[in-house]
Amino acid sequence: MHTNPSSPLLQLQNLQISYGGIQAVKGIDLDLWAGELVCLIGANGAGKTTTLNAIAGVLPIAGGSILYQGDKVNAVPAHKRLRRGVALVPEGRGIFTRLTVEENLRMGAYTRKDKAGIEADLERVYTMLPRVKERLHQVAGTLSGGEQQMVAIGRALLSRPRLLLLDEPSMGLAPLVVEKIFEVVQSVARDGVTILLVEQNANLALEFAQRGYVMESGKITLTGSGGDLLANPKVREAYLGEVA
Amino acid sequence: METLIQQLINGLVIGSVYALIALGYTMVYGILGLINFAHGDVLMVGALTALQTMMFLMGVAPGMSPVYMLTIALMVAIPVCITLGFLMERLAYRRLRNAPRLAPLITAIGMSFLLQTVAMILWGRNYHTFPQLISTTPMQPIEGVFITPVQVIIIAASAAIMIGLSLLVTRTRIGRAMRATAENHRVASLMGVDTNAVIAFTFVVGAALAAVAGVMYASNYGIAHYGMGFMPGLKAFTAAVLGGIGNLGGAMLGGIMLGLVESFGAGYIEHLTFGFLNSSYQDIFAFIILGLVLIFKPTGLLGERVSDRA
Secondary structure: OOOOOOOOOEEEEEEEEEEOOEEEEEEEEEEEOOOOEEEEEEOOOOOHHHHHHHHHOOOOOOEEEEEEOOEEOOOOOHHHHHHOOEEEEOOOOOOOOOOEHHHHHHHHOOOOOOHHHHHHHHHHHHHHOHHHHOOOOOEHHHOOHHHHHHHHHHHHHOOOOOEEEEEOOOOOOOHHHHHHHHHHHHHHHHOOOEEEEEEOOHHHHHHHOOEEEEEEOOEEEEEEEHHHHHHOHHHHHHHOOOOO | OHHHHHHHHHHHHHHHHHHHHHHHHHHHHHHHOOOOOOHHHHHHHHHHHHHHHHHHHHHHOOOOOHHHHHHHHHHHHHHHHHHHHHHHHHHHHHHHOOOOOHHHHHHHHHHHHHHHHHHHHHHOOOOEEOOOOOOOOOEEEEOOEEEOHHHHHHHHHHHHHHHHHHHHHHHOHHHHHHHHHHHOHHHHHHOOOOHHHHHHHHHHHHHHHHHHHHHHHHHHHOEEOOOOOHHHHHHHHHHHHHHOOOOHHHHHHHHHHHHHHHHHHHHHHHHHOOOOOOHHHOHHHHHHHHHHHHHHOOOOOOOOOOOOOO
């Protein structure tokens, strides 16, 4: 395993993904450099979640390639990608509802052997998410949506990811909770974790991200800095609900 | 009164064996949603392998102590069943992981026939006397109540195994991975869990329990043959459904309860039916229970699940 600073941490090259004969992602290119916070926005069904799932390895790809740290990982199964530092917080959070909150968090550290490091990281997660600490021994299915999202993010952090993939962390949550979650995302980014964020809430995502990609029916149609995209009339019309 | 305590003991003995088998059903169901109908036949393979080993040992070392002999027989039967469980999953069920549910179910029934037929070819169609190496001379702890050393060992060993399994599932890393995989394969793999390995492990643990249960069952009744796995398999399946399939505590509870119901039922069926049915109809109770549970509480006694909120 090597890190080459002159190449992106993650590179999608002409990535294609099909579901039962329907092409959901039709050849996209995307670069993500170490330390960046980049968002992928677009309407429902544009292929954003599909793309994240393919990067994490839980969905097979139909063509093109996924390069991670310069290596082609097309055929690497999900559990091995996690070991190499790719963590996905899936759409709908993917909490283990029958496990306790603490067990959920510890599942994040499943592949790690450094006990002291795990305990230290657990403490960090508790400081970051005080609400979670109060509910450690509760079965996770009893948590509210916002709390579940926090557990899902905390759990992903416990794997000490290099690349964190976030799939709609704001989905179904109240504005105040969303704010709190984005604060956490920002602090994770400041710690140097590279983040690829998928969001329907384009306004919010572009505000936080350094760069953004706009996806429409399986293709990337626009790319640029967060500020440029926010100012782009096409983006404003299509995703920010404004009439041009 | 003596009859009551006697039925209680008999029920606990057979219930413990049902519980061990039911655990195998319920663990596999929990993780794959598959009813492995060949599970009872793994028990049969365990019993017959142990029998074969004991016959061999009696030939080469006739003076060997019965405890050693039984231990060695178990040490052969368990790995054989583990291998069998592993191969079943690897060669048959894994290929059907994404197939419609009926396909693995039918495959499991086919697997059951296959195992029985192969066993019939290897061991013949006859009933074999299973050497009762541990004394079956009844003790009389209370006047008129009998319990044999074999029965004491069955109850004690089952309890120990069930406690061990509970600790494995609730306290260890692999146990956590099993529960996570049971809930969501995809998310478990996102945690770095090799879900195929966890599923294989689940089959292997279930098969090991079946091997032990097979030796217990055969030791208790003193008989083994190629079809012996069918009935306890079906009963243990009933026990798993009664307890709430997918739930480990439920399988234990369901097994013990079924054993007790059967034992009391067999003891009193003649009175209950005014002599119309005798105790050879005891199998009727398991299936009455199965029917009632499926009609009135299909989730079983402990099958309540935490709602997935939000």
